[in-house]
Amino acid sequence: MAKVIVEMKNITKYFYGVPALQGVSFELLEGEIHALMGENGAGKSTLSKVITGIHRADLGEMYIRGELCSFSSVRQANEKGIAMVTQEFSLMKDFSVAENIFLTSPGYYKAGFFSDKKSMVKKTWELLKLFNMEDYIDPYERVENLSIAQMQIVEIIKAVSKDASILILDEPTASLTKREISLLFDLIRNMKKKGTSFIIVSHKLNEIYEISDRITVLRDGKQVLGNAKTKELDERSLIKAMVGREVENLYGAEKSGSKEFDKEEIVLEVKNLSDTVGFVKNVNFSVRRGEIVGFSGLLGAGRTEMAKCIFGAYNRSRDSKVMILGKEVKPNSIRTAMREGIGYVSEDRKHDGLFQELSIGININIEELTVHGGAYISDKKEQELCEKMASGLRIKMTSPDVAVQSLSGGNQQKVLLAKWLMLKPKLLIVDEPTRGVDIGAKADIYQILYDLAKEGVGVVVISSEMPEVMGLCNTIYVMREGRITGSLSASEISEERIGYFSTMG
Numbered sequence: 001m002a003k004v005i006v007e008m009k010n011i012t013k014y015f016y017g018v019p020a021l022q023g024v025s026f027e028l029l030e031g032e033i034h035a036l037m038g039e040n041g042a043g044k045s046t047l048s049k050v051i052t053g054i055h056r057a058d059l060g061e062m063y064i065r066g067e068l069c070s071f072s073s074v075r076q077a078n079e080k081g082i083a084m085v086t087q088e089f090s091l092m093k094d095f096s097v098a099e100n101i102f103l104t105s106p107g108y109y110k111a112g113f114f115s116d117k118k119s120m121v122k123k124t125w126e127l128l129k130l131f132n133m134e135d136y137i138d139p140y141e142r143v144e145n146l147s148i149a150q151m152q153i154v155e156i157i158k159a160v161s162k163d164a165s166i167l168i169l170d171e172p173t174a175s176l177t178k179r180e181i182s183l184l185f186d187l188i189r190n191m192k193k194k195g196t197s198f199i200i201v202s203h204k205l206n207e208i209y210e211i212s213d214r215i216t217v218l219r220d221g222k223q224v225l226g227n228a229k230t231k232e233l234d235e236r237s238l239i240k241a242m243v244g245r246e247v248e249n250l251y252g253a254e255k256s257g258s259k260e261f262d263k264e265e266i267v268l269e270v271k272n273l274s275d276t277v278g279f280v281k282n283v284n285f286s287v288r289r290g291e292i293v294g295f296s297g298l299l300g301a302g303r304t305e306m307a308k309c310i311f312g313a314y315n316r317s318r319d320s321k322v323m324i325l326g327k328e329v330k331p332n333s334i335r336t337a338m339r340e341g342i343g344y345v346s347e348d349r350k351h352d353g354l355f356q357e358l359s360i361g362i363n364i365n366i367e368e369l370t371v372h373g374g375a376y377i378s379d380k381k382e383q384e385l386c387e388k389m390a391s392g393l394r395i396k397m398t399s400p401d402v403a404v405q406s407l408s409g410g411n412q413q414k415v416l417l418a419k420w421l422m423l424k425p426k427l428l429i430v431d432e433p434t435r436g437v438d439i440g441a442k443a444d445i446y447q448i449l450y451d452l453a454k455e456g457v458g459v460v461v462i463s464s465e466m467p468e469v470m471g472l473c474n475t476i477y478v479m480r481e482g483r484i485t486g487s488l489s490a491s492e493i494s495e496e497r498i499g500y501f502s503t504m505g
Contacts, residue, residue, distance in 0.1 A: 023223070048168050081165040165196050171436070172200065208230070275315060280305050346431055409437045433445055
């Protein structure tokens with residue numbers, strides 16, 4: 001039987017008198033991949049930070065390889081072989097891979113200079129070969145030239161170089177392509193064979209079922225599912241544990257129904273759409289009333305640029321045509337697009353979608369004010385509209401007056417949807433609608449999109465998550481290098497066909 005290397009008993013942690021963790025117990029075995037799951041705010045990050053010495057538990061005990069430990073710093077955790085790789089990398093982009101790995105190792109870097117670079121590179125090659133990564137990473141390559149996946153691998157190898165045998169990975173696949181995820185999982189499996197243990201914090205069910213051995217679920221700071229074997233846990237039970245309610249079908253009842261829509265009335269028609277710099281090339285498609293149309297493809301395929309051309313945020317070529325209900329929309333004008341009934345939910349809600357420091361109420365109403373020339377709206381009316389939207393979209397908030405940045409990722413995404421729903425759009429384009437949100441918020445967002453389609457709104461979904469685009473959409477277009485390479489009706493949709501058109505079409 002595998003040895004227990006991390007054991008936590010009844011861990012409790014308070015912040016300003018409010019419990020973030022309440023009596024949580026957890027164990028990690030040697031050579032195990034253990035998934036830590038739960039909605040945003042469930043306590044996953046706090047538990048990870050207790051293990052890594054960022055926070056100290058107020059109550060409870062933690063044992064590392066049988067030794068009672070209570071870390072007061074990250075360094076103390078590192079000395080016990082524990083490291084965490086977050087979504088914000090700590091790499092120096094101007095330095096090479098080898099220099100980054102040995103930057104903080106004794107004897108290699110002093111007073112702004114590296115010594116014994118030959119030894120550094122040799123040891124980096126040895127580490128890469130140990131985990132079969134030598135064909136994917138060059139020790140001499142500058143970090144600024146690496147992909148996100150390669151940077152993540154460098155962070156992991158860096159931790160291993162310091163004798164870390166317990167690694168916590170926080171949302172490790174959030175920005176990765178399918179191929180990069182496969183590469184990362186190969187590394188994790190190779191390290192597992194050599195005895196490294198992993199705690200993986202993730203929202204992605206399909207990936208957790210693929211990579212993990214056991215699952216622990218937190219909800220509202222409490223452990224609701226502990227150390228369950230992944231292969232013995234069905235998806236429905238896992239979702240219920242995470243959100244605290246039954247979610248009959250993640251993609252809504254319509255997934256198993258007829259997915260009917262008005263096949264006659266065309267809401268959006270796009271003809272010969274190209275941008276002026278070559279990201280989008282002669283794109284043609286249409287969206288009918290009540291239809292959900294998906295766009296799939298690899299990163300850089302031109303999907304986001306296409307959406308921005310339709311919305312007026314990117315310049316389109318002279319012979320491009322965008323029509324809403326048969327009326328041509330003036331090019332290169334966001335305000336005109338909005339007035340004609342086009343809404344666009346950006347993939348980057350923090351920079352393009354929301355004013356993080358402004359209130360929820362202002363964010364929800366701001367686009368309506370923009371379209372109507374800054375017309376005045378009373379505080380009382382703003383609050384009423386905000387509370388109505390919050391109730392309908394299940395936005396968890398204490399008050400419409402609090403800043404958007406205080407909300408979880410899922411609730412921020414719902415606020416972003418709410419501000420476009422205020423305009424009663426004829427067409428809504430959503431770009432990566434559930435990126436970085438938890439499973440409960442995903443289910444809510446999917447239902448919002450279905451409800452819009454039922455009301456006759458045309459919906460365009462751009463997503464890098466294959467199950468999402470397959471589960472939601474009536475029709476899927478696949479893009480590659482700025483062009484549509486494949487069109488799939490509901491009966492034709494399959495992962496293999498989407499993959500083919502993404503790479504070979």
